Amino acid sequence: MNDAIxxxxxxxxxxxxxxxxxxxxxxxxxxxxGGAHQGAVLSTGSLKGIIAYEPSELVLTARAxxxxxxxxxxxxxxxxxxxxxxxxxxxPATFGGCIAAGLSGPRRAYAGxxxxxxxxxxxxxxxxxxxxxxxxVMKNVAGFDLSRLLTGSMGTLxxxxxxxxxxxxxxxxxxxxxxxxxxxxAIALLNEWGGQPLPLSASAWRGGELFVRLSGARxxxxxxxxxxxxxxxxxxxxxxxxxxxxxxxxxxxDSALPLWRLSIKSTTPPLNLAxxxxxxxxxxxxxxxxxxxxxxxxxxxxxxxxxxTLFRGGDKCAGVFQPLPAAMMAIHRKLKQALDPAGIFNxxxxxxxx
Amino acid sequence: MTNPVAEPVNQIRQREVVRALSGVLPDAxxxxxxxxxxxxxxxxxxxxxxxxxxxxxxDSEEQVRDILRICHRLRVPVVARGAxxxxxxxxxxxxxxxxxxxxxxxxxxxxxxxxxxxxVQPGVRNLAISEAAAPLGLYYAPxxxxxxxxxxxxxxxxxxxxxxxxxYGLTVxxxxxxxxWTIDGELLEIGGDGLDAAGYDLLALMTGSEGLLAVxxxxxxxLLPKPVRAQCILAAFDDMGRAGxxxxxxxxxxxxxxxxxxxxQITTRxxxxxxxxGYPLDAVAILLCExxxxxxxxxxxxxxxxxxxxxxxxxxxxxxxxxxxxxxxxAGRKAAFPAAGRVSPDYYCMDGTIPKKALAPVLNxxxxxxxxxxxxxxxxxxxxxxxxxxxxxxxxxxAGELERTEQFGAEILKLSIDAGGTITGEHGxxxxxxxxxxLQFGGAELAAFHAVKAAFDEHALLNPGKAxxxxxxxxxxxxxxxxxxxxxxxxxxxF
Numbered sequence: 001m002n003d004a005i006x007x008x009x010x011x012x013x014x015x016x017x018x019x020x021x022x023x024x025x026x027x028x029x030x031x032x033x034g035g036a037h038q039g040a041v042l043s044t045g046s047l048k049g050i051i052a053y054e055p056s057e058l059v060l061t062a063r064a065x066x067x068x069x070x071x072x073x074x075x076x077x078x079x080x081x082x083x084x085x086x087x088x089x090x091x092p093a094t095f096g097g098c099i100a101a102g103l104s105g106p107r108r109a110y111a112g113x114x115x116x117x118x119x120x121x122x123x124x125x126x127x128x129x130x131x132x133x134x135x136x137v138m139k140n141v142a143g144f145d146l147s148r149l150l151t152g153s154m155g156t157l158x159x160x161x162x163x164x165x166x167x168x169x170x171x172x173x174x175x176x177x178x179x180x181x182x183x184x185x186a187i188a189l190l191n192e193w194g195g196q197p198l199p200l201s202a203s204a205w206r207g208g209e210l211f212v213r214l215s216g217a218r219x220x221x222x223x224x225x226x227x228x229x230x231x232x233x234x235x236x237x238x239x240x241x242x243x244x245x246x247x248x249x250x251x252x253x254d255s256a257l258p259l260w261r262l263s264i265k266s267t268t269p270p271l272n273l274a275x276x277x278x279x280x281x282x283x284x285x286x287x288x289x290x291x292x293x294x295x296x297x298x299x300x301x302x303x304x305x306x307x308x309t310l311f312r313g314g315d316k317c318a319g320v321f322q323p324l325p326a327a328m329m330a331i332h333r334k335l336k337q338a339l340d341p342a343g344i345f346n347x348x349x350x351x352x353x354x
Numbered sequence: 355m356t357n358p359v360a361e362p363v364n365q366i367r368q369r370e371v372v373r374a375l376s377g378v379l380p381d382a383x384x385x386x387x388x389x390x391x392x393x394x395x396x397x398x399x400x401x402x403x404x405x406x407x408x409x410x411x412x413d414s415e416e417q418v419r420d421i422l423r424i425c426h427r428l429r430v431p432v433v434a435r436g437a438x439x440x441x442x443x444x445x446x447x448x449x450x451x452x453x454x455x456x457x458x459x460x461x462x463x464x465x466x467x468x469x470x471x472x473x474v475q476p477g478v479r480n481l482a483i484s485e486a487a488a489p490l491g492l493y494y495a496p497x498x499x500x501x502x503x504x505x506x507x508x509x510x511x512x513x514x515x516x517x518x519x520x521x522y523g524l525t526v527x528x529x530x531x532x533x534x535w536t537i538d539g540e541l542l543e544i545g546g547d548g549l550d551a552a553g554y555d556l557l558a559l560m561t562g563s564e565g566l567l568a569v570x571x572x573x574x575x576x577l578l579p580k581p582v583r584a585q586c587i588l589a590a591f592d593d594m595g596r597a598g599x600x601x602x603x604x605x606x607x608x609x610x611x612x613x614x615x616x617x618x619q620i621t622t623r624x625x626x627x628x629x630x631x632g633y634p635l636d637a638v639a640i641l642l643c644e645x646x647x648x649x650x651x652x653x654x655x656x657x658x659x660x661x662x663x664x665x666x667x668x669x670x671x672x673x674x675x676x677x678x679x680x681x682x683x684x685a686g687r688k689a690a691f692p693a694a695g696r697v698s699p700d701y702y703c704m705d706g707t708i709p710k711k712a713l714a715p716v717l718n719x720x721x722x723x724x725x726x727x728x729x730x731x732x733x734x735x736x737x738x739x740x741x742x743x744x745x746x747x748x749x750x751x752x753a754g755e756l757e758r759t760e761q762f763g764a765e766i767l768k769l770s771i772d773a774g775g776t777i778t779g780e781h782g783x784x785x786x787x788x789x790x791x792x793l794q795f796g797g798a799e800l801a802a803f804h805a806v807k808a809a810f811d812e813h814a815l816l817n818p819g820k821a822x823x824x825x826x827x828x829x830x831x832x833x834x835x836x837x838x839x840x841x842x843x844x845x846x847x848x849f
Contacts, residue, residue, distance in 0.1 A: 137708065220647055328556075
């Protein structure tokens with residue numbers, strides 16, 4: 001393994017010397033996501049394997065190129081899971097890509113996001129230096145939290161070599177309910193339920209149907225089933241439903257229109273924009289298939305106190321992530337400069353400027 | 355832990371800074387006479403004291419911005435301070451700078467029951483947020499022991515935890531948005547009203563940054579629905595190893611307790627006369643294991659945990675029969691620090707975190723160190739997440755005891771690192787553990803920390819000398835601590 005890491009470090013050093021852009025790539029499952037690619041591929045495929053996993057520690061450490069599917073299968077065998085339910089989007093999805101992209105699935109609003117579960121990261125920075133931040137314990141405030149800064153940074157700050165994440169036990173019981181509601185009443189209900197001690201673990205609304213998943217102790221799920229009413233799904237149908245939403249295979253995502261992701265305040269009323277919407281995360285996440293222009297979508301996201309991402313399709317030239325205020329952009333540029341002084345990693349993947 | 359000698363105030367510099375700040379602050383918000391700045395000489399770690407040159411007490415964002423701009427222009431160090439309850443000397447004032455107190459930022463600006471969020475100023479006390487949210491059936495989850503007094507701004511600066519963070523997370527998991535000001539007076543709106551934000555995760559970077567990156571003037575926190583009920587198990591063990599294994603067994607059984615705390619015998623014997631909790635004083639260690647949720651859920655989880663604890667060799671198990679008994683179980687745990695103060699003139703609290711599997715060997719090693727240094731040590735800790743709080747008991751008036759305590763503490767931190775853990779789980783590095791940072795991180799990591807610091811604060815004016823040691827300091831420190839025959843900073847020039 002040291003040879004593989006040294007080879008990557010050598011590649012980084014030569015690229016740094018020549019100012020040559022590198023495109024970090026795991027399984028390529030999220031090639032579609034983020035700004036257009038530049039540079040030669042730097043693969044993390046040689047970095048495979050789970051390094052440490054002890055269920056009683058609730059911590060797993062694995063190399064970046066380890067398939068996400070392998071990690072999830074290993075956890076499942078021991079009755080545990082990645083509680084942030086990361087989308088794979090394609091079979092080769094890797095652990096490192098999951099952390100670099102920072103995307104979380106249906107359970108996110110109730111259990112936390114990738115960054116909430118990241119405990120430590122080992123990376124090569126833009127000088128090829130081998131750095132370790134965080135660790136394998138759940139509480140750690142020694143030094144700045146660069147592990148979480150790396151999470152979702154789209155590979156612009158370094159090449160993740162390995163990472164440690166907190167894992168959680170699989171819930172003892174799970175059930176999914178279906179209701180018929182307008183978008184407005186679904187949003188109101190989800191926020192109301194969010195304020196009650198209910199074992200919610202996922203929610204989705206589309207086309208007049210609201211789906212809610214409950215997870216936890218058997219007694220808690222049974223009590224919530226009783227309290228909420230609705231139509232209960234059988235287990236297989238429920239699993240397919242949440243899998244399809246997580247992986248964007250649900251019929252909603254069959255669209256030729258650009259797909260936007262709006263992350264906003266959960267109580268924001270239904271977006272008054274052309275196109276179709278799918279609402280997740282208790283109202284906090286709005287998927288929008290629309291041909292509305294970027295400025296209009298960004299404005300809607302700002303109105304909801306959040307931000308919009310051009311997730312799939314559309315015109316990426318102006319960037320896919322919502323532009324930042326000048327002071328924030330200045331900090332971003334300096335952080336990029338701090339960890340990747342020659343600006344070689346994943347140029348343009350996060351913001352067109354760097 | 356030696357007190358710095360009182361440095362003479364540079365009166366010309368002081369006059370210059372006071373004159374500049376008096377243009378943006380009323381007289382009552384600007385302190386510089388010795389007797390006025392004295393109350394700010396230390397935070398919760400009173401072994402470190404230093405008088406600030408100037409104390410500024412702004413009450414508006416505009417004043418904070420203007421103070422920072424002036425200090426940036428004059429190159430004056432600035433140390434932000436909340437309630438001053440920190441345990442690592444993070445708010446130790448600058449002798450040549452401004453102590454920026456945020457105590458007047460004490461308003462809860464908004465509690466929104468629909469989105470379950472509260473917008474608060476940094477000087478608001480942690481517990482006051484939960485009190486304001488209580489009529490809505492909501493609360494703010496992170497509950498450091500000092501929650502009666504500590505402020506939310508300080509909680510963000512330290513990424514504070516508490517008794518319930520195994521299940522409900524740390525500060526970083528429970529905040530959404532910050533308004534923060536850079537040293538050059540630029541406003542950063544970090545995070546958002548949604549669950550994530552565009553760009554780098556500056557919300558995570560700011561959390562636990564110990565006041566080195568920016569000054570926070572507003573925080574939006576998440577509120578959670580209050581569980582219907584909580585119940586607690588008290589389990590006694592006659593062996594430290596078995597108690598440690600029981601902790602691992604509970605987690606391995608797929609249970610995430612709302613709280614999972616351990617106390618050793620020295621601790622239970624010290625706190626019992628204080629709180630009359632009815633602890634079994636013959637036990638080598640006791641565990642407190644809590645479940646929360648609705649009635650049926652709590653009953654189910656208590657039954658499962660009881661079975662695991664029994665199988666793990668508990669010598670006695672008590673389940674709280676009512677809320678009064680549950681609170682009595684916890685009373686001793688919460689009173690551990692005051693009790694330490696009762697049985698010893700001084701105590702020194704450590705904060706390492708280790709993997710749970712290392713609990714028994716590390717605790718045994720601490721017992722051996724206790725004998726080596728001839729100092730008693732109480733062990734109370736957040737067992738569920740491996741966060742140790744050894745309390746070293748000493749008497750500062752006895753010659754050499756403070757120094758021995760300091761060495762004992764440093765050895766505990768090294769034990770934590772060697773066990774695969776960290777020197778600080780929730781109290782921060784501050785000035786206290788700055789040398790131990792040299793053991794936990796290599797030169798390249800420290801250089802990266804300094805580069806990140808410089809991205810926000812080029813001239814290193816915000817809380818200088820805290821949290822991240824200079825490479826030079828580590829080289830000096832490393833000269834005294836050669837690990838396994840290897841010099842950690844072999845690449846450094848020696849002086």
